[in-house]
Amino acid sequence: MAQRILIIGGGFGGVVTAQQLSKKRLKDTEIVLMTDKPWLEYYGVLYRLLTGGSPAEACIPLKMILPGNVHVLIDRAESVDPVGKTVRGESSAKHSYDTLILAPGSEPAYFNIPGMQEHSYGMQSVKQALALRMRVEECIASMQGADDARKATLGHFMVIGAGPTGVEIAGEMLPHARELAQKAGVDPSLIRVDLVEAMDRVLPIVAANASAKVLKRLKSLGVNVLLNTAVESADAKTVKFKGGETVNVSTIIWTAGVKASGLLSKVPGLELDRRGRAVVDEQLRAKGVEGIFVVGDCAVTPYAGLAQTAVEDGIFVARVIDAQNNGQNLPVYHAKIPDYAIPAGPFWAAVKYKFIRAYGIPGFILRRAADFHVYSLVMPWKHIYAAFFGKIPLKKYGIEIS
Numbered sequence: 586m587a588q589r590i591l592i593i594g595g596g597f598g599g600v601v602t603a604q605q606l607s608k609k610r611l612k613d614t615e616i617v618l619m620t621d622k623p624w625l626e627y628y629g630v631l632y633r634l635l636t637g638g639s640p641a642e643a644c645i646p647l648k649m650i651l652p653g654n655v656h657v658l659i660d661r662a663e664s665v666d667p668v669g670k671t672v673r674g675e676s677s678a679k680h681s682y683d684t685l686i687l688a689p690g691s692e693p694a695y696f697n698i699p700g701m702q703e704h705s706y707g708m709q710s711v712k713q714a715l716a717l718r719m720r721v722e723e724c725i726a727s728m729q730g731a732d733d734a735r736k737a738t739l740g741h742f743m744v745i746g747a748g749p750t751g752v753e754i755a756g757e758m759l760p761h762a763r764e765l766a767q768k769a770g771v772d773p774s775l776i777r778v779d780l781v782e783a784m785d786r787v788l789p790i791v792a793a794n795a796s797a798k799v800l801k802r803l804k805s806l807g808v809n810v811l812l813n814t815a816v817e818s819a820d821a822k823t824v825k826f827k828g829g830e831t832v833n834v835s836t837i838i839w840t841a842g843v844k845a846s847g848l849l850s851k852v853p854g855l856e857l858d859r860r861g862r863a864v865v866d867e868q869l870r871a872k873g874v875e876g877i878f879v880v881g882d883c884a885v886t887p888y889a890g891l892a893q894t895a896v897e898d899g900i901f902v903a904r905v906i907d908a909q910n911n912g913q914n915l916p917v918y919h920a921k922i923p924d925y926a927i928p929a930g931p932f933w934a935a936v937k938y939k940f941i942r943a944y945g946i947p948g949f950i951l952r953r954a955a956d957f958h959v960y961s962l963v964m965p966w967k968h969i970y971a972a973f974f975g976k977i978p979l980k981k982y983g984i985e986i987s
């Protein structure tokens with residue numbers, strides 16, 4: 586009887602696993618990719634949507650990139666029964682598997698900060714990026730004709746978390762919002778973007794000298810960087826810092842924490858770490874349950890949380906399954922040290938690529954080259970230009986983003 590490999594999640598980890606398994610031409614094997622939407626989202630370019638970039642840069646239709654022998658199942662996985670080897674979908678259908686690959690990615694963690702989840706904007710989907718873009722435009726439109734106090738609040742945007750996403754947003758948003766204000770006849774100096782970080786520097790994950798360069802860049806743009814500042818609570822109009830100060834803002838953008846998809850807590854027997862990620866062995870098999878692999882953001886590996894890691898994981902798991910099928914020795918997982926290319930405002934990025942360190946315009950060029958490379962990891966060459974320039978005809982693939 587044919588074996589059924591079920592992959593949950595149509596992001597980088599899930600898609601690359603499916604593509605690689607497909608290439609292995611495994612005998613009597615059905616490959617099913619179960620995901621909640623018919624496209625892969627490239628989060629790395631979402632910041633570009635804030636300033637008018639096309640959703641077609643970030644949405645890659647699965648039909649465009651998955652081979653014919655991968656069956657796509659659009660359903661949201663709600664829970665897994667590892668004994669019966671079934672996954673229950675939002676549709677109430679039960680989907681069986683012989684081997685399960687978990688790749689549902691991550692979701693925001695709000696650390697129980699009162700009001701934060703309800704009152705903040707996020708940046709984990711094309712829809713969220715477009716909602717934020719619209720919010721900035723609305724605030725600036727409302728500044729016209731408002732009194733001075735109201736103008737100051739409407740023009741005040743607060744990004745919480747100075748990791749790569751927070752830096753990308755703050756750097757992109759401030760010059761763009763000031764330009765919009767100028768066009769709307771509003772004094773651009775009334776636009777204020779705070780970047781709030783609990784640690785003592787921006788980009789705590791990069792080397793101190795790179796962090797210092799990015800801080801200088803953000804300050805030169807006019808971003809108000811608040812370090813060693815922790816948030817206590819938020820509501821629709823204010824943010825309260827630990828220590829007592831309360832600030833009036835129009836818009837809060839939360840980028841300060843992520844945890845693994847809540848789906849993992851619905852898989853009985855999985856061993857999870859404090860961020861809800863699954864502990865895995867040297868073959869990326871979940872500890873505690875049989876027949877389940879974990880890739881990407883959901884696996885406890887040294888560099889989880891990056892698209893490059895999710896891609897490596899997908900390639901690796903396909904190799905393990907192939908070796909298993911052929912009765913060969915199983916490969917051992919080695920985490921690859923990641924590079925980074927972090928944009929900080931128009932035509933500027935901080936880049937580490939192997940021995941190369943680049944900042945400013947050279948960094949920006951390398952960053953765009955990195956985007957090109959990321960597209961090439963999941964799609965055929967003939968489609969890369971369309972993705973890079975935001976020209977994928979999404980409607981043709983039945984995708985409407987509103």
Ligand SMILES: Cc1cc2nc3c(=O)[nH]c(=O)nc-3n(C[C@H](O)[C@H](O)[C@H](O)COP(=O)(O)OP(=O)(O)OC[C@H]3O[C@@H](n4cnc5c(N)ncnc54)[C@H](O)[C@@H]3O)c2cc1C
Nearest residue numbers: 594596597598621628629662689690881882890891892895
């Ligand atoms: C704003 C932002 C910018 C980023 N920039 C970069 C960057 O520049 N470089 C970099 O390397 N990394 C970057 N990352 C991180 C990177 O995008 C992730 O690490 C990577 O996407 C993880 O891949 P994944 O396959 O584990 O999860 P994802 O890519 O998140 O894919 C998970 C998929 O599963 C689907 N899904 C979720 N739950 C279910 C369910 N229950 N049932 C069915 N389907 C489900 C989701 O809709 C999604 O399609 C960025 C992340 C963000 C948020």
